[in-house]
Amino acid sequence: MSGEEEENAAELKIGDEFLKAKCLMNCEVALILEHKYEQLQQTSDDPMNQVSQVFEKSLQYVKRFSRYKNPDALCVLGNLCPETVEEAIAMVPSIRSKGRAHDDEAIEKMLNDLSLIKKFE
Amino acid sequence: MFFHIVLERNIQLHPRHFGRNLRDNIVSKLMKGVEGTCSGRHGFVVAITGIENIGKGLIRDGTGFVTFPVKYQCVVFRPFKGEILEAVVSMVNKMGFFAEAGPVQIFVSNHLIPDDMEFQSGDMPNYTTSDGSVKIQKDSEVRLKIIGTRVDATEIVCLFISCQEVSFFLLRFSL
Known part of the structure; x- marks a missing residue:
């Protein structure tokens, strides 16, 4: 029980098994759950009946709170660490694509934020 | 998380x-x-x-x-004590409000809601700041900090959320 008492996510005290486990961003969870939901749709007529309430609620939640629509693009940006807006657009053209409100200023701000993270590590 | x-x-x-x-x-x-x-x-x-x-x-x-x-x-x-997460408000009453983060039900007691937020009854009960800039009502998105969890046989209910983190979605970057 002592482990339970000391649990504190703010200091990353979350128990050994969770430290070993991979934590997921909401957008990744959304991808996984949507994929699973599609699979269910193919095998049965009424997939909503097949899934548990927990699944349904989680899916709604991660859809509502996904910050990124495309985690792959995020990964590329994280790996390559572009410094200028032009560089970023060249690497990941989709950040300019239709349906996203990313203008140059927003991209620049995002890159600044990323470089800040680098500094603090 | x-x-x-x-x-x-x-x-x-x-x-x-x-x-x-x-x-x-x-x-x-x-x-x-x-x-x-x-x-x-x-x-x-x-x-x-x-x-x-x-x-x-x-x-x-x-x-x-x-x-x-x-x-x-x-x-x-798995929600952890001390974790900060986002939730959707599902019910507001004078005792506080309930919010949902995925499958988890969260209760925020009115003791932990900032002092400058007043309860307003009506068909859309809500908590509003004195200047009216922030309003917590059904379907609002809040960011909150878990200060305790209770495990029932079938569900985890997170109880009591500390107050300073209760903020509207628009304020999320000021954390």
């Missing part, structure tokens, strides 16, 4: 399921028995994503049932 984690469970199978589809039967029984459940230790099991391995079965004496140890990967949702 969501995690991708490997868990283990023993699955008991009736002999009539043995045969060519043994593996499928084990997997579907695992999914039925595990998905949607919740434990205090691992939180909510949202979805099984893969089977790591199925161990050798052990025949139970006297019954013919066979127990298979199964290792599986799954997505779990």
Whole structure:
């Protein structure tokens, strides 16, 4: 029980098994759950009946709170660490694509934020 | 927070399921028995994503049932004390408000709501700051900090959220 008492996510005290486990961003969870939901749709007529309430609620939640629509693009940006807006657009053209409100200023701000993270590590 | 984690469970199978589809039967029984459940230790099991391995079965004496140890990967949702997360308000009353973060129900007592927020009754009960700039009502998105969890048999209920983190979505970058 002592482990339970000391649990504190703010200091990353979350128990050994969770430290070993991979934590997921909401957008990744959304991808996984949507994929699973599609699979269910193919095998049965009424997939909503097949899934548990927990699944349904989680899916709604991660859809509502996904910050990124495309985690792959995020990964590329994280790996390559572009410094200028032009560089970023060249690497990941989709950040300019239709349906996203990313203008140059927003991209620049995002890159600044990323470089800040680098500094603090 | 969501995690991708490997868990283990023993699955008991009736002999009539043995045969060519043994593996499928084990997997579907695992999914039925595990998905949607919740434990205090691992939180909510949202979805099984893969089977790591199925161990050798052990025949139970006297019954013919066979127990298979199964290792599986799954997505779990586990709230931690001290964690900050986002939630959708589902109900507001004078005692405080309820919010939902995925499968978890969260209660925020009015003692923990900032002092400058007043309760307003009406058909849309809400908590509003004196200048009216921030309003917490049904369907608002709030960011809050978990200060305690309670585990019921079937669900984790997070109780009591500290107040300074209760903020509207628009304020989220000021954290």
